[in-house]
Amino acid sequence: xxxxxxxxxxxxxxxxxxxxxxxxxxxxxxxxxxxxxxxxxxxxxxxxxxxxxxxxxxxxxxxxxxxxxxxxxxxxxx
Numbered sequence: 472x473x474x475x476x477x478x479x480x481x482x483x484x485x486x487x488x489x490x491x492x493x494x495x496x497x498x499x500x501x502x503x504x505x506x507x508x509x510x511x512x513x514x515x516x517x518x519x520x521x522x523x524x525x526x527x528x529x530x531x532x533x534x535x536x537x538x539x540x541x542x543x544x545x546x547x548x549x
Contacts, residue, residue: 474500474529475500477500478499478500479497479498479499479500480497480498480499480500480529480531481495481496481497481498482495482496482531483495483496483539484496484539485539485540490540490541490542491540491541492540493538493539493540493544494536494537494538494539494540494548495536495537495538495539496531496533496535496536497533497534497535497536497537498531498532498533498534498535499531499532499534500529500530500531501530501531501532502529502530503527503528503529503530504527504528504530505526505527505528509528509530510525510527510528513525513528514528533549535547535549536548536549
């Protein structure tokens with residue numbers, strides 16, 4: 472779906488650990504940044520960790536946060 476058309480976005484992240492941790496962040500898409508401090512810092516970290524170059528950073532205004540891992544998957548956290 473086109474972020475610019477709907478302005479809705481959701482991202483799910485997991486951290487592999489014991490016990491596992493996972494979160495779904497739902498929010499409003501604010502736009503892409505292709506330069507500036509935020510972009511530069513994120514691009515540097517991605518390059519160090521994954522040896523990848525990025526073209527933009529998507530900005531999401533967080534509206535809701537849900538658990539995506541046991542013991543309460545789907546529970547609204549914020």
